[in-house]
Amino acid sequence: MDVLVAWLADNCPSEKQRELWTRDGAVEMVADPASECGDRVLRAKAGLKRNLRLPVPPACVLTLDIVEASDIGKALRGLDRYTLFAVFLVYEQRRGAASFWKPYLDVLPRDILFHPITFLDRQDTCAPLAAALANEKLLLRALESQQEKLRAEFDHARALITMHATTDIPALGECFSQSAPLLYEEFRWASCMVISRAFNMVEPRKVMCMLPFADSMNHNAADPTVQWRPRLPKGFFVVTILRDLSPGEELTANYHGGGHADGPRTQMDDLRNYVMYGFVESNAFADVQQAALLQPSAEPDAKPDM
Template sequence: MKKGRGRTSRIRRRKLSRSSESRGGAFRDAHSFIHDVGTPDISSLLNESCKPEFIELKKWLKDRKFEDPNLIPARFPGTGRGLMSKTSLREGQVIISLPASCLLTTDTVIRSYLGAYIAKWQPPPSPLLALCTFLVAEKHAGTRSPWKPYLDILPKAYALPVCLEPKVVNLFPRPLKAKAREQRTRVQELFTSSRDFFSSLQPLFSEAVESIFSYSALLWAWCTVNTRSVYMKLRRRQCFSAEPDTCALAPYLDLLNHSPNVQVKAAFNEETRCYEIRAASSCRRHEEVFICYGPHDNQRLLLEYGFVSTRNPHACVYVSEGNFDEKMES
């Protein structure tokens, strides 16, 4: 007889199911139930670290002196792909410490084949444009790119308002609609104003630059930088415009999802030469590890990251002038 088919085990399963209901929390219920009846525990069901793209990424990170036995990529109900802790994390403990050699910053771009082209271009391109250009060029390089294992785990598409059909944006409340249109204008202007710069890169490619640096390629790169970079202030360089140079792409670390209810300390540590994130609250074993992207309301989360947070303590309602007058009159 197969294990767990008899009357006794049916009764035991019913009892377990009832006790997990009373503890509350859909995810925790699933955890206790699946664990108790002897099927694989939830951590192995969610685990994505055996996927070929993560195996490649781990090898790539190891070559750059980063190994983390504690965090594993996993897919969670509600938040999607993120990182899970194999052990419990104490308050104050370093969650992740990523060496500078893994970071993609404007320093990386300047040291690359793009450096000479950026240095001679007038007016100087912005640090954001430099990062986007590098991402598009490396993505185009495919298997020739040393960044391929990182590029392969990046989302293929984004859900920021700038990526949505205008008819969908039209359904947004008025204040959000205005912000979404501003965002679209900003990216379109970046594309239009960068065309000549992209043309100057033609000697680097055998294909026409117009087909490589298309609007959709720039949009993908712009969303990648805007949704995934960490704050890291770099020194001002003459070859860039005066906009702040504060974005660093941090492979693997950028798999951490947001929760408005956790606190973390994040910064580049000049002594260890690592970008470190330290937990300000504890986290249980086999649970998703969250960081906080900032005290953002849902409008800002949607505009900057393409999602909203349920039970967001920073949630607020935007009231436009016209809207306010209408409500006051009724």
């Protein structure tokens, strides 16, 4: 986390903004004791004051514009925006230390077995999961549709990468060689990161983006300790501390922005949230969630020709 905070601070355009991140070591990232997937939580390191605003600088906000302007965006033009983002994450992950986004990529969780995006591929080896899914017909249909689309997008993306890597975008060939093509397992991991973490900003214009630091916070609808708005004023994403936080207190946010505007949440709301985020606030899909945790944390070897 120190590396991520230093990266955010280094990319702030003013000294005053940099000091907000570095003064007294504002925040720290630690292992989440409640997480089954090795996730982490953000905590106030030395205490944070109410109304403090932490600015995620424009350079560190990963927008769709940045993805579309990259080699991946040029090669995969016309594909689903989630696919563009996913392959971009894989591409930057493979670039390692050469990637500007490495400090962000390094804090993303690697284990996604908690997430429904993996369930259909695991039900043959996890009988309790298969049984629980059989009792959730609506969820099962949603996952079948998601997987069909995911595999089609993967096949199309890999074909386009192969075509452009040997013609007009040689950088792709350096990253995705014939002996190291894009793998379905890494594409699925990246897709999970995108669908569970991407935000849609509405001001000053509509744009999809991923937000380092902000997307590492746990969801808390009842008593969040920070607030944010779907805005990028002057390109910044601003996190506001809602009350004084003591050292060690967790930074949490309400991902649903204050609740469902149209009344009580419905079955379809729960389904949509579970398929996207891998959790729901109600008891919906409780049997499926419990069964999913029984699966061993190690996945089988990735198969490049899936």
